[in-house]
Amino acid sequence: MRILLVSPAFHGYWRAIAGALQTLGHDVVTHRYDDAGRRQHLLTVLAHRVPSERVASAAAESMTDHALTALHEARPDAVLVVKGDALTARWWDALASSGTRTAAWLYDELERMSYDDATLGVVDTVFSYSKGDAAALAERGLPAVHLPDGFDSLAAYTPQPRGLVNFVGARYPERERLMRVLSARGIPVAAWGREWSRNPWDVLRTRKWKGAGIPAHGDLSRNDYYGVMAGSLATLNVHGNGHDGLSMRTFEAPGVGGLQLIDRPDVADHYDVGTETLVFTSDDELVDHVQRAQREPGWARSIREAGRRRTLAEHTLVHRMQEVVRRWA
Template sequence: MRVLLVSPGFHGYHSAISAALVARGHDVTTHVYDDHGGLAGRTWHQLRHQLPHRVGAGSLRRLAREETTRAAAMVDQTRPQAVLVVKGDRLGEQFWAAIRRVPRITWLYDELRRTQWTSERLQPLGPVATYSALDAADLHAAGLDVRHVPLAFDHRLVPTPTRRRDQPVTFVGARYPSREHVLAALVAEGVPVRAYGRDWSGHPVDRLRTWRVGAPSIPAGRDRSRAEAYDLMTASVATLNLHGDQDGFTMRTFEAAGTGAVELIDRADVEGLYEPGVEVLPWSQPDELVELCRRSMADRAWTDTIRAAARSRTLAEHTFDHRVAVLEDAWDTA
């Protein structure tokens, strides 16, 4: 079918979803609804929308209207036979009206409370998929057509990850207080650790991008592309997957395992996706995490078996191809 994929640009995951749809025989057009068009466009976006919003001089409603108009125009232009919307909470009625008679599904990679969605707003928009098992249960109870669809690994991005072991324990991702607390505890115990991302970096450009003056004391590097992050995790002694206040499993859950990294995950309920202690290494207390880090540094034979098992399970069950097959089934009921 002619499929229109409407997605935010978040880390380029739309490319993985598009490739999975193409692999299933579809003709895919991707519309990135928050694409601002290169460096000049991003700068203008910051000045026109983000800066006034941050200083309390304006809202983001105008931005939402512009994104909605562009997305609706893309529907008219492509005349899709099916539509997959990723997140989409900033898109207004003009867009949803344009796809009302088209088979469709909306896939959420965040909890409802962190988006502009409500069950009432989602009710008339067609099938919903969510990475959150709790949200799936609540939406089902509210009468929505909903599926629990976890996130996934982009196995096409780095088909053969690096096999170096020259990086310390790493964390790749946004900086939140709970995550900073974990990394600081490891540093205090003498565990070599390094965080990557613009929120951690002390580089002047990253401080400007994140509207801050200082930087945390944790050793840090700048942003990495997704491909670079995949190789970085694999090249690490072990890599951290830190959730905090989330019930859905992050993309990193599947990416770290899929690249063949030693994944230190702060979730004991990962069973069902991965086998704890065999494919991933859960922990709940700081001393457990420290012990796992030290064993990962000392026992390569042990970690090699974990790396192989994690990658094998991911490629067999947790790629975007697997997820798209589930999403595709929902179009029949739209």
């Protein structure tokens, strides 16, 4: 099929999804709706940083204009919209009247997006990374199914050996607290991401005036943070409250052969806890896992290898896109 992928630019996942679809033999045209040229990029940045309905509306209308052009020019057999809640009703109306196969994949909870049932009802299938949201939508009569995040098995990376626990991502209070807990117990740690960084430009744009008190670095490309996770003693994966779905990191850390420390017991839906990934439910349990990994590298290595095997067998983005395409058959 000729598939139009309409996605945000977020961490280059559009490229990973397109690669997965191409691996399955499809012709893919990609459109990054929040990064379609300099003007669109500027409007998107302003909409995130300036609390103005006028700016937000201008950004949404501009995104929609570009997306409609992409739809007209691509003449696709199918359209996959990733997230997409920033697009206006004009986009969804055009999609409904296009006669093409359609799907939306939501990697955030509905409560943090501006969707209503009428809009989501336009597409053939709504895929959600949130099991709870998928069930709630299905109960309301919408064509919704649960589709977890996955690992980009096509990405190239080089392991970066580091005898520390890493965290890559946004700086939320619980994540910061746990990194400090580990550091206080004498365990080397480091965090990556603009909100952790002490680079003056990062501090200015994130307004995180006070440092976290641990070694911190700026943003990494996805290929580079795959390398950090692959080479570290362990990878901390903290979801915290308000997230029903499991993050991309849940599949990426074991996918690159990293030792994952995750705060979600329901990861057992996808991995065998204790042999393929590690769950912690308290500070002491987290510290115990890390200290055992330091003492028993063979034990840690066995979990890394088993987690990678399971990921490559079941949890890649190619697997996820197989499910999307199957619904279009």
